[in-house]
Structures are given as structure tokens and as C-alpha cells.
Amino acid sequence: FGLAVLPHKPENISCIFYYRCNLTCTWSPEKEANDTWYTVKRTYLYGSENDTCKSENRASCSFFYPNVTNPDICTIEVEAQNTDGIVKSSMTQWNLDNIVKTEPPEIYCVKPALGVKRMVQIKWRRPRLAPISSVLKYTLQFRTVNSAKWLEVNFTREDISIIQTYDLTGLQAFTEYVLTLRCAAEESRFWSEWSQEKTGTTEEQA
Amino acid sequence: FSHTLRIPRPDAKDQQKIIKELQQLSKELLELYQKSEKGLPESTKYTLPCLTSDPHPPNNINSSAILAYFQEIRRHIDNKGVTDEIIGQLKKLKSQDTWKIKVSVPTESFECKCFVLTILQQFSKCMDQVNEPQRPKGQLR
Amino acid sequence: SEPLPLTPESLKVSINSTCQCLNLQWSVHNLPYHQELQIIVQIQISRIKTSNVVWVGNYSTTVKRNQVLHWSWESELPLECATHFVRIRSVMDDAKFPELKSWSKWSSWEEVDVQDSLGHDTFFLFPKDKLVEEGSNVTFCYISRSNQNNISCYLEGIQVHVEQLAPNVSTFHLSRVPFVRPKGTNIFCDVTQGEDPKGTILYVSKVLEELKDFSCETRDLKTLNCTWDPGSDTALEIQPSQSYTLFESFSQKKKVCKHRNWCTWQVSQDSQEMYHFTLMAENYLRKRTVHLVFKLTHRVRPMTPLNFFLENINSTNATMTWKVHPIGNSTFLCQVELHHDGQIIQQNKVFMEMNGKYLLSEMEPDTHYLARVRCAYGNHFWKWSEWIGRKFTTLEAAPLAAL
Numbered sequence: 001f002g003l004a005v006l007p008h009k010p011e012n013i014s015c016i017f018y019y020r021c022n023l024t025c026t027w028s029p030e031k032e033a034n035d036t037w038y039t040v041k042r043t044y045l046y047g048s049e050n051d052t053c054k055s056e057n058r059a060s061c062s063f064f065y066p067n068v069t070n071p072d073i074c075t076i077e078v079e080a081q082n083t084d085g086i087v088k089s090s091m092t093q094w095n096l097d098n099i100v101k102t103e104p105p106e107i108y109c110v111k112p113a114l115g116v117k118r119m120v121q122i123k124w125r126r127p128r129l130a131p132i133s134s135v136l137k138y139t140l141q142f143r144t145v146n147s148a149k150w151l152e153v154n155f156t157r158e159d160i161s162i163i164q165t166y167d168l169t170g171l172q173a174f175t176e177y178v179l180t181l182r183c184a185a186e187e188s189r190f191w192s193e194w195s196q197e198k199t200g201t202t203e204e205q206a
Numbered sequence: 207f208s209h210t211l212r213i214p215r216p217d218a219k220d221q222q223k224i225i226k227e228l229q230q231l232s233k234e235l236l237e238l239y240q241k242s243e244k245g246l247p248e249s250t251k252y253t254l255p256c257l258t259s260d261p262h263p264p265n266n267i268n269s270s271a272i273l274a275y276f277q278e279i280r281r282h283i284d285n286k287g288v289t290d291e292i293i294g295q296l297k298k299l300k301s302q303d304t305w306k307i308k309v310s311v312p313t314e315s316f317e318c319k320c321f322v323l324t325i326l327q328q329f330s331k332c333m334d335q336v337n338e339p340q341r342p343k344g345q346l347r
Numbered sequence: 348s349e350p351l352p353l354t355p356e357s358l359k360v361s362i363n364s365t366c367q368c369l370n371l372q373w374s375v376h377n378l379p380y381h382q383e384l385q386i387i388v389q390i391q392i393s394r395i396k397t398s399n400v401v402w403v404g405n406y407s408t409t410v411k412r413n414q415v416l417h418w419s420w421e422s423e424l425p426l427e428c429a430t431h432f433v434r435i436r437s438v439m440d441d442a443k444f445p446e447l448k449s450w451s452k453w454s455s456w457e458e459v460d461v462q463d464s465l466g467h468d469t470f471f472l473f474p475k476d477k478l479v480e481e482g483s484n485v486t487f488c489y490i491s492r493s494n495q496n497n498i499s500c501y502l503e504g505i506q507v508h509v510e511q512l513a514p515n516v517s518t519f520h521l522s523r524v525p526f527v528r529p530k531g532t533n534i535f536c537d538v539t540q541g542e543d544p545k546g547t548i549l550y551v552s553k554v555l556e557e558l559k560d561f562s563c564e565t566r567d568l569k570t571l572n573c574t575w576d577p578g579s580d581t582a583l584e585i586q587p588s589q590s591y592t593l594f595e596s597f598s599q600k601k602k603v604c605k606h607r608n609w610c611t612w613q614v615s616q617d618s619q620e621m622y623h624f625t626l627m628a629e630n631y632l633r634k635r636t637v638h639l640v641f642k643l644t645h646r647v648r649p650m651t652p653l654n655f656f657l658e659n660i661n662s663t664n665a666t667m668t669w670k671v672h673p674i675g676n677s678t679f680l681c682q683v684e685l686h687h688d689g690q691i692i693q694q695n696k697v698f699m700e701m702n703g704k705y706l707l708s709e710m711e712p713d714t715h716y717l718a719r720v721r722c723a724y725g726n727h728f729w730k731w732s733e734w735i736g737r738k739f740t741t742l743e744a745a746p747l748a749a750l
Contacts, residue, residue, distance in 0.1 A: 025318075043213065044217055045210065045294060045297050045298050046213045046214070046216055046298055047213030048297060049297070064290070065287060066286075066287045066290035066291040066294060067290070067294065067297055069227065069291055069294045070223070070227070071216065071220040071223045071224060071227075072298065073213050075213070093213075094219070097223075112236075131227070131229050132226050132229075132230040133222075133223035133224070133225075133226035133227045134223070160230075163343075223531055226648070240526065242505045242530075243528075243530070244533070245502070245503035245504025245505065245533050245535075245536055246504075246505055246533050246535075247537075247544045247546070250542075250543055251543050284530075286592045305710070314386070314475075314476075315476050315531065315534065315547075315584070315585075315707065316476075316533065316534075316546035316547050316548050316549045318548075319533065319548070320543070320544075322547070
């Protein structure tokens with residue numbers, strides 16, 4: 001006669017919403033001693049609809065587009081089951097705008113502004129998978145090519161046009177800079193990855 | 207489902223966000239449909255009711271009418287992803303106490319295509335109107 | 348002698364709008380001889396007025412006394428768009444009566460006009476939602492009851508050339524229509540300013556392709572797996588994908604296949620040896636068939652060998668052992684290979700029954716090798732099974748004994 005070993009109560013539930021892709025939730029413990037089946041119960045559309053996601057021996061599950069749209073408030077409850085029984089997590093609530101993660105922006109041009117010293121204009125493409133309904137906050141990091149020290153500046157953009165620009169001023173004249181950019185929805189705690197680095201040189205001091 | 211948390215309807219700010227998302231989606235779906243159905247004329251016979259607003263505060267926006275149209279034309283549109291996304295967003299703006307609206311789609315195939323095109327065109331116009339900045343928040347034409 | 352009274356009687360003409368067909372039915376009553384006679388029937392079809400003959404043709408058939416004959420004609424013009432007139436006559440064409448060679452009188456003209464039954468609209472466009480194969484020629488026509496003259500028609504948004512057929516009827520002709528989309532090609536006419544255009548859909552199906560690479564094999568003499576190259580899917584909004592049916596002539600059994608490019612067939616218990624399969628692909632417009640005749644035991648491809656082990660590995664030798672899934676009480680031909688650095692350095696064939704064994708020799712010490720084996724049906728070679736194998740390393744050479 002063996003001792004019943006229930007699965008651990010799923011805890012530390014963490015969810016990320018990849019805009020127009022999926023809502024992925026993870027929890028702990030990552031591993032259980034025995035085979036464990038998870039059922040993640042979700043309500044969405046402000047509680048008016050519900051569905052489930054199942055995974056086996058993996059502490060992660062995803063709900064997929066198009067049944068994941070923002071803005072929305074979802075509830076997530078994880079049920080762990082093995083041959084000895086079922087254990088439920090506590091109910092968690094998620095505002096998708098606070099956990100949305102976007103693709104990184106794509107810098108495609110860094111050039112000096114004619115006649116304006118110690119400044120470069122950066123042009124980038126707004127990520128296609130970034131919420132139309134959110135203001136985006138940006139962090140621009142830059143350093144001179146031969147320095148290891150990054151400087152950064154933060155700004156926001158409400159405009160949803162694909163091509164966006166920023167004038168970076170206060171630079172050294174006739175100096176090559178390395179720049180990289182990241183963004184996030186204004187209310188979200190998840191930043192995108194950094195964009196690919198781009199270089200640009202300020203105009204010669206006359 | 208063992209859920210006990212009561213989730214409130216989207217507030218005014220979220221309603222505006224939903225409409226912004228719908229505006230983009232409406233353009234996307236219209237463009238996809240026009241690309242897939244070249245040379246279709248728009249019809250003047252059909253009219254899609256735009257979003258309505260509850261008379262009494264907080265003037266919640268109500269999408270029941272448009273939602274009924276989209277649930278009917280869904281099976282006539284190939285791009286189910288964007289269509290379901292729109293239906294999902296419209297469901298968020300649906301007020302609970304409206305009864306189901308009956309929408310009849312023309313059975314004749316050419317008429318049906320024109321009907322779908324017209325609904326998508328009018329939906330896109332409706333979203334543009336609702337999103338116009340100068341309009342005071344929550345007040346619809 | 349008096350010519351034979353072969354005048355056709357009780358001619359009736361009906362319309363099948365979908366196939367744009369005139370269906371004729373008539374009989375020849377007072378035939379004096381109670382036998383089956385060979386006759387030729389000549390048919391004349393006119394459009395709009397009897398003098399405007401658009402088609403003449405002969406139809407050879409046999410006829411018995413009071414037998415009702417049937418014949419059908421497909422019109423390139425939708426039948427709704429014009430009144431049609433049909434008359435027929437016949438002549439003996441029977442070797443028993445070589446002398447009776449004069450045509451009968453014409454039947455009276457039978458008129459067919461459906462415009463009255465079209466309803467009260469002022470504009471009609473035909474054909475409605477027609478299904479044709481890619482490459483077909485299609486004639487459209489419209490009837491305009493209001494005296495609108497600047498009507499323009501469009502194919503996928505591009506204006507087409509319209510010709511007048513009658514005062515209120517015009518036509519336009521589409522040649523070699525291409526497949527555009529599963530939901531059909533859009534055709535409409537602008538009739539009245541400010542009013543909705545009137546339109547229809549032309550469903551153009553891809554042509555059902557010849558079936559290629561039809562082949563069947565069995566892995567266990569219990570189930571046959573048939574595969575083929577289906578070509579493109581001809582599904583449209585109004586036409587499901589083509590269906591596939593397997594028919595076996597000897598057993599007269601049939602199976603509708605669930606998949607587009609494969610199908611299984613249970614081998615019958617009565618040890619049927621020869622199989623004659625007909626694979627038929629079918630959609631609304633066309634059928635394709637392909638045949639395959641074979642002896643069951645000539646189409647055996649064993650399953651992948653199993654329980655593959657390498658034993659007694661030393662610095663130069665190793666022994667491979669494996670098993671095969673039994674098929675009846677057949678023997679098996681197996682091919683063994685030894686690879687080093689991606690090169691085949693040894694290859695051999697062995698005959699075996701259930702259990703295989705092979706000694707690999709003359710290998711280098713402390714060297715990485717790959718050994719693998721595959722098998723074929725011993726009674727009749729058809730195809731090899733898949734490979735099964737393992738990597739291994741020979742032992743280091745034993746130190747030479749102290750001199």
C-alpha cells in the first residue's frame with residue numbers, strides 16, 4: 001500500500017501576452033516527481049467567456065490568437081493532477097495591457113540633421129505586433145563607438161504610424177555613435193528585446 | 207467553472223482602446239476581403255447600424271447590432287483569424303440586456319458577396335467616425 | 348411501295364437550366380413491323396425565330412413500335428435568353444430495308460420559351476452560379492425589360508464586350524476561363540445609375556488531373572496501403588474536394604477513401620492472390636481512373652527490423668543480431684552495411700528467417716563505426732524495409748604480450 005503523493009500546489013503564476021500571438025502562463029514547480037497533467041482555466045472578454053489549456057509534465061501553457069485580444073481582464077487558475085489526485089492554484093487576475101510584450105522596434109536609419117550640429121535623427125519602424133490602442137514608451141541607448149558606457153533617454157509615442165523619428169541632441173560633433181532602441185506598451189511591465197544596434201555620425205564642427 | 211471573481215465591463219478608457227483596435231482591424235479585414243474578391247461593387251441596399259451608446263450614464267457603448275452582423279457573415283469570409291478577433295472585441299462592448307438581433311444574409315451568391323463587402327466597408331467607416339478625436343468621449347453619432 | 352410513315356410524333360421538349368440542355372422525347376407509332384429497326388433521326392434547332400437555324404444534327408438509333416426515344420442537346424447560350432424551336436424527322440437506315448431511303452415529314456416546330464416564367468424583375472443575367480472547368484468557353488446573356496441601353500458588364504471589375512442578340516437580349520462571351528478563387532469569379536452588370544449592379548458568380552474548377560504514381564504494397568500480408576499523387580485539389584465553395592474510391596475487380600469490393608493521397612485495404616481471408624484495383628477520382632465535372640494489377644506476394648515490403656544489438660565487440664570484430672516481423676512463413680533477404688566516416692566500408696547480403704546474425708570483422712581498433720541492416724521479402728523482392736542500426740566503437744587493441 002503506497003503513500004498518496006499529490007502534486008504541489010501550482011504557485012508563482014506568471015503570464016505574458018504576446019500581442020496578436022498568445023497569452024503564455026508559467027508557474028512553479030517546474031518539475032514534479034510523477035507524471036502530472038495541468039489544466040489551466042481561463043475567463044476572458046471581461047469574464048464573459050471561458051476556455052482551458054492543457055499541458056503534460058510542463059509548467060507552462062498558452063492560449064492562442066484570435067481568442068486573446070487586448071484590452072481585456074483575464075482570470076487564470078491552474079489545476080495540477082496526478083494519479084493520486086488534484087490540487088488547484090489560487091485564482092489570479094491579469095490585465096493584458098499590463099503584461100503585453102511587443103516585438104522590438106527596427107531602427108533603419110541614423111543620420112545627422114543637415115546644418116544642426118551635435119545631433120542625429122533616428123528613424124525606426126514601429127513594431128507590427130504592438131498594440132494599436134497603447135501609447136508606446138521607448139528607451140534609446142547610445143554610446144560613442146569607442147566607449148563602453150551606455151547613455152539612455154526615454155520618451156513616448158502615441159502616434160501609430162509605421163515610420164517614427166527621434167532627434168537625439170547634445171552629442172559630440174563629428175563622432176560615431178552606436179544606438180539601440182526598445183519599447184513597451186505604456187502600462188506594461190514587459191519591455192521588448194533591444195533592437196539591432198545601428199551606428200551614425202554627427203556632423204563636423206564648422 | 208469554479209470562478210468567483212466578478213470582472214466589471216470595460217471602463218470608458220478600455221472602451222476607447224477597444225474601438226482603436228477595432229478601427230485597425232476593420233481596415234485590415236476590408237483590405238484582405240477586397241484583395242481576395244476583386245471587382246466586386248459595393249451595394250446601396252444594405253446598411254450596417256454603427257455602434258450605439260446607452261442613453262443613461264456611463265453611456266456604455268453597445269455593439270450588439272454589429273456583433274450580430276459579424277457572427278452571420280463570418281462563414282463567408284476566408285480570414286477567420288481577423289474576423290474572430292473583431293468578434294471578440296465586439297463582444298467586449300456588448301451590453302448584456304440586448305436581445306439577439308436577426309440578420310439575414312442574401313442567399314444568392316453574388317448578392318451575398320456584395321452584402322459582405324458592404325458590411326465591411328460600412329464597419330470601417332463606422333470605426334473611423336467613432337474614433338474621430340474631436341468627438342467628446344463616449345458620445346456617438 | 349408507299350414510303351414508311353416514320354414521322355416522329357408527340358415531340359415534347361423540356362429545359363434543364365443547370366446544364367443548359369434541351370431534352371427531347373418523341374415516339375414513332377405506326378411501325379408495321381414488330382421488330383427493332385435502325386433509323387437516323389435528323390434534328391433542327393432554331394433560336395428566336397424558326398428560320399434562324401442554329402444547329403442541325405443526326406442521331407442514329409434503333410426503334411421499336413411505340414418506343415419513346417430521348418435525346419438531349421446542350422446550348423452554349425443560356426436557354427432563358429431566347430425562344431428555341433425544335434423539329435425532327437427520320438429515315439430508315441436498316442440493312443433489312445435498303446430500298447426504304449426517303450426522309451419522313453418534319454414534325455411540327457416545338458417552341459420552348461421560359462422568359463414568361465422568370466418573374467417581374469426588369470433585369471436578368473444568366474447563367475446563374477454556373478460551374479465549369481478551367482479553360483471552358485462560357486456565354487453570358489442578359490435580359491433587360493426596361494429600355495436601358497447603356498448597360499455595361501464586368502468580369503472581375505474589367506469591362507467586357509457585349510453584343511446584342513435581340514431587342515432586349517444581349518450576350519458576352521468568355522473564352523478559356525481561368526481558375527480565380529474557390530469562391531468563384533465575379534461577374535456583374537451596371538444597369539441603372541444609382542441602383543445596385545446585378546451580378547452572378549462563375550465557379551471555375553481546376554481540371555481534375557490524371558492520377559499519377561498509383562501504387563499498393565503490404566507490410567504484413569494483412570493490409571494493403573495504396574498511395575497516389577492526387578494533383579491539385581479542385582474544391583470550390585460549391586464543389587467539395589474530389590473523392591477517391593478504390594474498387595477491386597476480383598472481389599467486387601469497393602472502398603471510399605478518406606484521404607486525398609492514400610488508402611488502406613484489408614486483405615481478404617480467402618487468400619486471394621491476384622488483385623486488380625481501379626482507383627477513381629471524381630468531382631462534379633469529371634472522373635479519372637487508373638488501374639493496377641498485381642500479385643499480393645509481389646508487393647511485400649517488410650516492416651523495419653527490430654531488436655538490433657551489437658554483441659562481442661572487440662578491437663576488430665563485432666556481431667550484429669536483429670529480428671524481423673514474421674510474414675507468413677517467409678524467409679527474408681537482408682542487407683548489412685558497415686560505415687566509417689560516412690563511407691560504406693563493408694556491405695553484404697544474408698538470407699534469414701526470423702532471427703538475423705552477422706559477424707563484422709577486419710575492423711580497426713578504437714574506431715567509430717555505424718552498423719545497419721534492412722530486409723526485403725525473401726519470396727519476391729519488392730522494396731527494402733527502412734534501415735535500423737547503431738553507432739559503436741571497437742575496443743583498443745590489446746597490448747602485445749611481453750616479449
